[in-house]
Amino acid sequence: MRTVHSTRPAHPDRATEVLVAGAGPVGLALALGLARAGVACRVVEREPGFRDRGVRGKGVTPRTLEVFHDLGVADAILDRGTLNLKVRTYEGDRITGEVDPAPTNRPTPDRPYNGMLLLAQHHTEAVLRERLAGYGVTVETGTELVGHTQDADGVLATLRRDGRTEQLGARYLVGCDGGRSTVRKLAGIPFLGETWDEERFLMATLDVDGLDADRMHLWNHPRLGVGALVLVPMREDDTWAAHVLVEPDGHGELPAPTPETFRRLFAERAGLPGVRLHEPTWSTVWRPTVRMVERYRDGRVFLAGDAAHCHSAAGGQGMNTGIQDAHNLSWKLAAVLRGAPEALLDSYQAERLPVAAAVLAATSTQHRRLFGADGARALTDQFRTMANTAGADFTGLSVGYRGGPLGRDLDDTTGIRAGDRAPDAPCTTADGTPARLFDLFRGPHLTLLTVGEHPALAGPAGGPDLPADSTPSGPSGLFDPSTPSGPFDPPALPGLRRAAVLDPGGHVARAYGLRGDAVVLVRPDGYVSLTGATVDRATLAAHLADYAPVGRARP
Numbered sequence: 001m002r003t004v005h006s007t008r009p010a011h012p013d014r015a016t017e018v019l020v021a022g023a024g025p026v027g028l029a030l031a032l033g034l035a036r037a038g039v040a041c042r043v044v045e046r047e048p049g050f051r052d053r054g055v056r057g058k059g060v061t062p063r064t065l066e067v068f069h070d071l072g073v074a075d076a077i078l079d080r081g082t083l084n085l086k087v088r089t090y091e092g093d094r095i096t097g098e099v100d101p102a103p104t105n106r107p108t109p110d111r112p113y114n115g116m117l118l119l120a121q122h123h124t125e126a127v128l129r130e131r132l133a134g135y136g137v138t139v140e141t142g143t144e145l146v147g148h149t150q151d152a153d154g155v156l157a158t159l160r161r162d163g164r165t166e167q168l169g170a171r172y173l174v175g176c177d178g179g180r181s182t183v184r185k186l187a188g189i190p191f192l193g194e195t196w197d198e199e200r201f202l203m204a205t206l207d208v209d210g211l212d213a214d215r216m217h218l219w220n221h222p223r224l225g226v227g228a229l230v231l232v233p234m235r236e237d238d239t240w241a242a243h244v245l246v247e248p249d250g251h252g253e254l255p256a257p258t259p260e261t262f263r264r265l266f267a268e269r270a271g272l273p274g275v276r277l278h279e280p281t282w283s284t285v286w287r288p289t290v291r292m293v294e295r296y297r298d299g300r301v302f303l304a305g306d307a308a309h310c311h312s313a314a315g316g317q318g319m320n321t322g323i324q325d326a327h328n329l330s331w332k333l334a335a336v337l338r339g340a341p342e343a344l345l346d347s348y349q350a351e352r353l354p355v356a357a358a359v360l361a362a363t364s365t366q367h368r369r370l371f372g373a374d375g376a377r378a379l380t381d382q383f384r385t386m387a388n389t390a391g392a393d394f395t396g397l398s399v400g401y402r403g404g405p406l407g408r409d410l411d412d413t414t415g416i417r418a419g420d421r422a423p424d425a426p427c428t429t430a431d432g433t434p435a436r437l438f439d440l441f442r443g444p445h446l447t448l449l450t451v452g453e454h455p456a457l458a459g460p461a462g463g464p465d466l467p468a469d470s471t472p473s474g475p476s477g478l479f480d481p482s483t484p485s486g487p488f489d490p491p492a493l494p495g496l497r498r499a500a501v502l503d504p505g506g507h508v509a510r511a512y513g514l515r516g517d518a519v520v521l522v523r524p525d526g527y528v529s530l531t532g533a534t535v536d537r538a539t540l541a542a543h544l545a546d547y548a549p550v551g552r553a554r555p
Contacts, residue, residue: 016042017337019157019170021183023139025057025121026305026322027176028128032071033330035135037444039337043137044159046144050125053282055205055241057121057319063396064320065113067327070442070526076127080236081119086215093271110423110511111397121319123236148173148186150300172333174302179289181307187298193291200246202257204283208240210275219270229269257283288312290364292356296349304329309356311363320396321359325352331444331524340547351401397421401527408543410532414520415513418531422522423511427501440499444524446547448498451508452517
C-alpha cells in the first residue's frame with residue numbers, strides 16, 4: 001500500500017470525517033451509509049447539476065434492492081421502477097418469442113426481491129439524495145476535487161468551485177468519481193484492462209409510437225446479436241431507451257446519434273410497419289471498457305464503483321457492484337472512526353476486489369454471447385434466470401466472503417457459513433410480535449441473532465447456558481447490550497444489538513440451514529460474521545475485537 005505523505009498535514013480540528021468525491025449512485029449510497037451511522041461527511045460532484053435524463057445504470061439487481069432496503073429506500077425505488085418486464089424478440093419484422101420473467105422470479109421468504117428492476121439511474125440518484133438530505137447532507141455540485149495529499153492523520157483535499165479553491169481536511173477520502181476517476185489518478189493506482197474500440201453503441205431516450213409499452217423489444221441479428229436494436233419502455237419517464245450497435249462506413253466513420261440515424265437503422269433491422277421513432281431527448285455514443293484496479297486503497301484514500309472497476313453493460317452489474325462496494329466500506333469506515341482497529345479497513349479490498357474480478361469475467365463472457373448469433377436467447381435467459389450459461393449469478397445474492405478475515409464458524413449448527421449473505425425470513429420476536437429479519441438487521445449496527453425455542457448464549461465459564469429470553473427485549477425485539485441488563489451481558493459495544501426470535505413457521509431454519517437452536521452474528525452490511533449453537537462472552541469479545549474495542553466481560 002503506497003502512502004503519499006503531505007508536506008502540509010490536514011488540520012487537526014477538521015469537522016469532516018469522510019470526503020466523498022462523486023455523487024452518482026455509488027457515492028450517494030456510501031454517504032448515506034456513513035450519515036446514518038453519525039459520520040460527518042461531505043459529498044462533492046464536479047458536474048454543475050443533477051442528471052434528469054439518460055438510460056445508463058438502469059438495471060437494479062435483487063441484492064442491490066436488499067441494500068436499498070437496509071438504507072430505507074427500497075420502497076421508493078420499487079415505486080418508480082418496473083420489475084420483471086416482459087421481453088419480446090424479433091428477427092426483422094417477425095416475432096420469434098416472448099418471455100415473462102415473473103414466474104421464475106417470484107419473491108420467497110428468504111429472497112424478497114427477485115428479478116431485475118428497470119429504473120433509469122437519475123431516478124435512483126434522486127431517491128438516494130432525498131434520503132441523504134434527511135440526515136442533513138446535501139451534494140455540493142459544481143465542486144471538483146483537483147488535488148489531495150495525506151499524512152498519518154488525514155487527507156488534505158483541494159476543491160475548486162467557481163474558479164476558487166478550498167483546502168479541506170478529512171480523516172478519509174473515497175473516490176466514487178467514475179471510470180475517469182481523478183482520485184484514482186492522483187493516488188497513482190493503475191487501472192488495468194482495455195477498451196473495446198471496435199464496438200460502438202448509440203444510446204438514446206426517445207418517444208416511440210406503435211409498440212406495446214409493457215414489453216422490452218429486441219431484435220436479433222445473425223451477425224450482430226441483440227445489439228442490433230433494443231427498445232426498452234421507461235415507465236417512470238414515459239419514454240423509451242434505445243440501444244443500437246453501429247459499424248463504421250467504408251471511410252471508417254461512425255454514424256452520429258441523430259433522429260435520421262435511428263430511423264434508418266430501425267427500418268433496416270426491424271422494418272415494423274406503423275412504428276415511429278421520434279427525435280431523441282438524450283443521446284450518446286458508448287463503447288465497452290473492461291478495466292479494474294490492482295488495489296482499492298492508498299493509505300487513507302479508497303476507491304469504489306467505476307473508479308475501481310468498469311464492466312461491459314452485459315448483465316447490468318456495474319452500478320450494482322459499485323453500490324455493494326459502498327455498502328461494504330461505509331460501515332467499516334464508521335466503525336474505525338468510532339474506535340475500531342484500523343486493520344478493519346484492510347478487509348474492504350480483501351472482500352471486494354475478488355468480487356469485482358469475478359463480475360468482470362462474467363460480464364465479459366455474457367457480452368460476447370449477447371452480441372453473437374445467439375444473442376436473443378442469451379438476453380432472455382438473463383432476464384428469466386438472472387444468470388448466464390457459465391453459471392454466473394447476476395442477482396448478486398450468491399456474493400459472499402467465506403474464508404475472509406471477518407468470519408468464524410464455531411461448529412456446524414448452521415448450514416449458512418460466516419461470510420455468506422444473511423437471508424431474510426419472517427419470524428416473531430420474543431414477545432410474539434411478527435417480524436422480518438431484514439427489518440431487525442436494518443441499520444448501522446451488528447445484530448446478535450438468537451434463534452429457536454430456547455437458543456442459548458453461554459454464561460460464565462462453568463455456568464449454565466442462559467436462554468435468550470432471559471434478557472429483556474424492547475418493543476422491536478432488539479437488545480442493546482451497551483446497557484447491562486439480565487444475566488447474559490455481552491461485551492459492551494455501541495452498535496451491537498441482540499435480536500432474540502422464535503421461528504414458528506420454520507422459515508429461519510430453512511434459510512439458515514439450522515440443525516438446532518443457534519446464534520448468528522450479522523454484520524451491518526447483511527453478511528454473516530459468526531455462527532454457533534452457543535457463544536460464550538469471551539469468544540464473542542475476542543471476535544468483536546476485529547470490529548471495535550470491547551470492554552472486558554464481567555465474571
